[in-house]
Amino acid sequence: MHGRGWWHRRFTNHGIRMTQSREAIIDVLNGADGHLTAAEIYLKAHELNPAVGLTTVYRTLDILTEMGVVYKFEFGEGKARFELTGESTDRDHHHHLVCMKCKRIIDYSDMLGEERAFIEKIQAKLAERYDFEIRDHFLRFNGICGQCRNGSNNINFKED
Amino acid sequence: MHGRGWWHRRFTNHGIRMTQSREAIIDVLNGADGHLTAAEIYLKAHELNPAVGLTTVYRTLDILTEMGVVYKFEFGEGKARFELTGESTDRDHHHHLVCMKCKRIIDYSDMLGEERAFIEKIQAKLAERYDFEIRDHFLRFNGICGQCRNGSNNINFKED
DNA sequence: TTGATAATGAAAATCATTTTCAATAAATAG
DNA sequence: CTATTTATTGAAAATGATTTTCATTATCAA
Ligand SMILES: [Mn+2]
Ligand SMILES: [Mn+2]
Ligand SMILES: [Zn+2]
Ligand SMILES: [Zn+2]
Numbered sequence: 001m002h003g004r005g006w007w008h009r010r011f012t013n014h015g016i017r018m019t020q021s022r023e024a025i026i027d028v029l030n031g032a033d034g035h036l037t038a039a040e041i042y043l044k045a046h047e048l049n050p051a052v053g054l055t056t057v058y059r060t061l062d063i064l065t066e067m068g069v070v071y072k073f074e075f076g077e078g079k080a081r082f083e084l085t086g087e088s089t090d091r092d093h094h095h096h097l098v099c100m101k102c103k104r105i106i107d108y109s110d111m112l113g114e115e116r117a118f119i120e121k122i123q124a125k126l127a128e129r130y131d132f133e134i135r136d137h138f139l140r141f142n143g144i145c146g147q148c149r150n151g152s153n154n155i156n157f158k159e160d
Numbered sequence: 161m162h163g164r165g166w167w168h169r170r171f172t173n174h175g176i177r178m179t180q181s182r183e184a185i186i187d188v189l190n191g192a193d194g195h196l197t198a199a200e201i202y203l204k205a206h207e208l209n210p211a212v213g214l215t216t217v218y219r220t221l222d223i224l225t226e227m228g229v230v231y232k233f234e235f236g237e238g239k240a241r242f243e244l245t246g247e248s249t250d251r252d253h254h255h256h257l258v259c260m261k262c263k264r265i266i267d268y269s270d271m272l273g274e275e276r277a278f279i280e281k282i283q284a285k286l287a288e289r290y291d292f293e294i295r296d297h298f299l300r301f302n303g304i305c306g307q308c309r310n311g312s313n314n315i316n317f318k319e320d
Numbered sequence: 321t322t323g324a325t326a327a328t329g330a331a332a333a334t335c336a337t338t339t340t341c342a343a344t345a346a347a348t349a350g
Numbered sequence: 351c352t353a354t355t356t357a358t359t360g361a362a363a364a365t366g367a368t369t370t371t372c373a374t375t376a377t378c379a380a
Contacts, residue, residue, distance in 0.1 A: 017326060017377050038367080053329040058368065074234035078337070079367055097292050106290055111282050118278050122271050123301065130266055131306035132257050138300045141283065146291030177346050177357060198336080213360040218337065238368070239336055 016063065021056045024049040029070065034083035034091075035105055041082065068135070075105060075140075085136075095139040101148035115139070176223065181216045184209040189230065194243035194251075195265055201242065228295070235265060235300075255299040261308035275299070 007026055011018045024045040029036070032044070042057040061082055064070040073081045075098050086093045093116075094109035123134050167186055171178045184205040189196070192204070202217040221242055224230040233241045235258050246253045253276075254269035283294050 012378080015326090019327065019377070021328070051329085055329060055369085056327080059327085072236065074236065076232065076234065097286060097290055097294075099292075100295065106292070108286060108290065110289060111285065114278075115282065118274075122275065125271065126257060126268060126301060127303075129270060130257055130268065131309075132259075132266070132301070132303050133305075133309055134257075134301045134303040135260065136302050138302070139297065140299075141286060141292070141294045141297045143287075143292050143294040143296075145293075149291075149293060172347075175357090179346070179358065181359070211360080215338085215360060216358080219358085 010067075014067075020049060021045070021052045022060050024052050025057055025060045026064075029064075029082070029084050030089070032083075034107065035073070035081045036083065037079050037081055039079075071136070071138075073138070075103065077103060081105075095141075097141045097143065097145075099145040099148055100142050101144055104145050106145075170227075174227075180209060181205070181212045182220050184212050185217055185220045186224075189224075189242070189244050190249070192243075194267070195233070195241045196243070197239050197241055199239075231296075231298075233298070235263065237263060241265075255301075257301045257303065257305075259305035259308055260302050261304055264305050266305075 007023070008018045011022070025041060027048060028041050028044040032041075038054070038057050038061060041061070042052070042054045045052045045057060061070065061072070065072045065082070068085060069087065070082045070084055073083070073096075075081060075096075084091070092109040092112060094107045094112070095115070097106040097108060098104070099106075119137055119139075123137070126132060127134050167183070168178045171182070185201060187208060188201050188204040192201075198214070198217050198221060201221070202212070202214045205212045205217060221230065221232070225232045225242070228245060229247065230242045230244055233243070233256075235241060235256075244251070252269040252272060254267045254272070255275070257266040257268060258264070259266075279297055279299075283297070286292060287294050
């Protein structure tokens with residue numbers, strides 16, 4: 001969606017350097033379809049460039065989260081998951097359904113129009129009422145997926 | 161809101177025993193105003209009854225979460241926070257504003273009517289479209305609180 | 321090209337949560 | 351009430367994700 005120069009400028013404009021490790025990490029995020037743990041990102045980035053270390057993955061993800069370029073999610077697995085925000089991909093903003101049994105994560109953006117209208121309205125009210133500058137929001141539904149419901153699912157997608 | 165016997169039955173009906181430790185933990189949850197970490201709950205429960213151990217706090221919170229009696233939240237601090245659901249208190253169901261700087265957590269339930277209508281509608285659609293039995297939902301707004309915005313806030317409420 | 325310094329990776333440290341295990345207490349039948 | 355079964359307990363050790371430390375290196379503005 002954006003050329004390499006884009007990221008480079010985006011970083012250096014803020015006094016932050018664009019390094020090879022960071023580039024590898026961003027490439028991984030761009031190539032994946034979301035919801036990656038730091039360890040998973042490390043694995044792929046390290047494959048792209050063996051010089052990349054896990055520590056740097058954590059540090060880079062912090063920066064990107066701070067920049068608003070990635071979302072950091074906690075789905076109750078004891079580790080965080082990351083995915084690019086809409087800003088830097090062609091994916092729509094979306095929300096999640098999380099299966100409490102198998103931990104499967106379903107993205108949905110069906111209700112997007114409706115949701116956005118609703119969220120924006122409520123957001124404006126909250127901002128004023130609580131003197132709060134809202135940066136982003138997370139909406140998540142927990143439940144049991146179809147496969148888990150009818151027992152046809154013994155495997156836990158996220159090894160639990 | 162409920163007598164002691166209520167909890168007792170609620171547990172034993174499910175083949176789960178009501179122990180002194182569990183009673184202390186529930187008392188703490190009832191007495192507090194929400195958003196407690198396991199460690200915080202342990203401290204207070206242990207004060208109530210020195211026999212209570214931290215392990216049991218974790219185990220009990222798991223059970224209560226499973227039962228739908230408490231919500232487990234992860235606000236990005238690297239540890240979970242718990243609070244009773246509406247079912248067992250007189251507090252309304254509510255959602256959260258979280259300050260990304262000082263980690264302050266604001267409960268709001270202002271929009272409750274509107275929100276409930278919206279959530280229920282969307283929930284019905286999602287359940288059908290994704291064959292998903294929805295149990296609960298979490299809506300959270302991240303941003304910067306007033307005090308952090310105008311610099312008048314050097315302290316980090318949640319020691320960070 | 322160079323100098324100041326932001327960034328790095330490896331290893332050690334943290335810290336929340338889980339597991340193990342022998343001892344104990346809660347429910348229930350008698 | 352007592353005995354019996356077994357769920358539950360707490361302490362200590364283990365785990366696992368994330369953070370910190372620190373000496374070395376790579377980035378980039380000048
Ligand atoms: Mn997603
Ligand atoms: Mn709350
Ligand atoms: Zn499932
Ligand atoms: Zn704040």
